[in-house]
Amino acid sequence: MELSQLEPQVIWKNFAALNSVPRPSKKEEKVIAFIKSFGENLGLPTTVDEVGNVIIKKPATKGMEDRKAIVLQSHLDMVCQKNNDVNFDFETQGIQMEVDGDWVKAKGTTLGADNGLGVAAIMSVLESTDLAHPDLEALFTIDEETGMTGAIGLKPGQLKGKILLNLDTEEDDEIDIGCAGGVDVTASQTYPVAKSTGQIVKITVKGLQGGHSGMDIHKGFGNSNVILGRFLYSGLEKENIQLISIDSGSLRNAIPREGNAVFSVRNATEFIENAEELKASILEEFAAIEKDLQINIENYSTEEKAVSEEDSKKIILALKGAHNGVYRMSPDVADLVETSNNIARVELKDGALRILNLSRSSVESSKHAVADQLKSVFALAGMKVEFGGSYPGWKPKPGSEIVKLMEKIYEKDFGEKPLVVACHAGLECGIIGANYPEMEMVSFGPTIRGAHSPDEKANITSVKKFWGFLKEILADIPAK
Template identity: 85%
Template sequence: MELSQLEPQIIWKNFSALNSVPRPSKKEEKVIEFIKNFGEKLSLETRVDEVGNVIIKKPATSGMEDRKSIILQSHLDMVCQKNNDVNFDFETEGIQMEVVGDWVKAKGTTLGADNGLGVASIMSILESNDIPHPALEALFTIDEETGMTGAFGLKPGELEGQILLNLDTEEDDEIDIGCAGGIDVTASQNYGLQDAKGQIVKITVKGLQGGHSGMDIHKGFGNSNVLLGRLLYSGLENQIIQLISIDSGSLRNAIPREGNAVLSVRNAVEFIEQANEMKFAIMQEFESVEKDLLINIENFTSAEKAISEEDSKKIILALKSAHNGVYRMSPDVEDLVEASNNIARVELKNGGLKILNLSRSSVDSSKYAVAEQLKSVYELAGMEVEFNGSYPGWKPKPGSEIVQVMEKIYEKDFGEKPQVVACHAGLECGIIGANYPEMEMVSFGPTIRGAHSPDEKASIPSVQKYWGFLKEILANIPMK
């Protein structure tokens, strides 16, 4: 079946049009122009603010003028991940999609359903002539995935709406009323180079699921940086190890799926034997969740220089010691991860080292507790550490009027109560709410699996369910 045949056709039409436009984070010029042109062609008031957010206004439909005004909000950028064997340029090519059963997927890359389905939904409301709604503002933010730049740059007074509907949640039975904040922790150092004194070995880890570093952090998935650290550590006691290079992971908000390390060891046969013992243990640990995991440890050749044994040991110990995964579960909200860290990217090249982390928490103090634990480990290893990109969480308000309206609609339409939750992802609501403290906010969306990985897929039946839910919410917005 082709996407054009899927229902609701208006959503999939707009999603396909959006996905034909390249939109990596921090490189959204093309998609900003695309959305701007979309609003202007509809003769709607359209503007682009100083940072690149696009705001489009549409008057209330007849009979809805006395309802509270609405902001429909989604972000324009997408996480750009692809499988190693896929030749694809996210800056110049549109996403290639296919229908597989009840799911829409991309061919070897991220799909961009996060948050493209939200963007497509707003586009569909804007161009509709038969969907009742109050006065609304469509807010399309930029750079949500790598810095929340659009949300941070949105000035007070830009918006007039009283209720914000954020369309960036990935379970269709959830109504989100809170989220985690985050902070980037970057460790770096430059090391002197010398000739490698031993035999060269390469370790490769690949085939991990990856996933969203917030929503999936509690699922026990493998992290290529952590696994490389364990494999390297297994040889420290009996080997002289000099690291030559490490290239593992990619984006801060994606759980690392693959990576490799090249190193010099005193005795390659002994090192490979010891590392294979660790490999066997790792494969057993992850056999139920990482069925495609591959680890290869082999002799290699390299003309590159290495760093010293002492510096190599410090890096390996840091990778073994730095916290990854859940740090604390919430004592107040059942099954909610309060604080976590994702060791997202490790790069050692020509003596230059960078380790990128994204620490998250719904409680500011524990966010910094995680970040400071990492800082302590990395500084003990002689690295320099910087904190950047801190953003606040979104404090839940479970009794708000819009949440009550949505709960009643959901229960009436679907015969069960929705899950009213807070999530461990970073949504823009907390940042926007800092400048609009009186605004009611809620987040919801269709079911998406594998966000931030090439396994990302969107549920077709869920999009149908969500679209009907969204339209009925708009028709039942409370009076002013």
């Protein structure tokens, strides 16, 4: 089946149009222009603010003028991840999509359903001529995935809506009323390099699932940085390890799927023999959850120079000591990860080292606690540590009028109660709410699997369910 044949056709049409436009985080010029033209071509008041957010306003349909004004919000950027064997340029190419049963996915790359389906739904409401709705403000933010700078740069007073519907969650039976905040933790240092004195070994890890570093952090997926660190640490006692290069992971908000490390050891034969034993153990550990995991350990040759044994040991110990994964579960909300860290990217080249982390928490003090723990480990290893991109969480308000309305509609339409939850991911609601404290907020969306990874896919049946739910919510918004 072709994408154009899927129902609801209006959603998939707009999603396909959006996905034809390159939209990496921090490089959204083309998609900003696309959405701006979309609003202007509809004859609707359309503005682009100082940071690049697009706001399109649409008046209430007849008979809905007395209802509370609504803000529909989604972000324009997408996470750009691809499989190593896929030749694709996210800055110039549109996403190549295909239908697979009840799912839409991309060919070897992220799909952009996060948050492209939300954007497509808002586009569909804006262009509709037969949907009942109150006064609408469509807010399309930029750079949600790598800093939330669009939401941070949104000024007070630009929006008049009383209720914000954020269309950026990934389970269609959930109504989200809270989220985690986050902070970037970056460790760096530059080391002298010289010709290595030992034999060169290369270890490559690939085939891991990856995934969302918030929503998937508790699932036990492998992390290529952690796995490489285990091999390096295992050789510290017997080998004079000198690190030459590490290239593992990519974006802060994606669990790293693949990477490699090149280094010298005193005796490559002995190291590889011991490492093969560790490899067998690791493959057994992850057999149930990482069925495609591959680890290759081999003799190697390179002209690149190495970091000293002493400095290499500091780096390896820091990687081993830095926390990765769940830091604390919430004592207040069942099964909710409160605080976590993702060791997202490790890069060592020509003696220049960078280790990128994203720490998340729904509790501000706990977010700083895990960030400070990381800082302590990296500082003990002599690294420079910087915090950046900090954003707040979103405190749940379960008794709000919009939540009660959505629960009522969901139960009537689908014959069961929705799950009213908080999520361990960064949503823009917390940031927007800081400037609009009186605005009621809720987040929901269609079912998406594998967000932030090339395995990302959107459920077709769920998109139809989500679209019907959204339309009924807009028609039933209460009076002012």
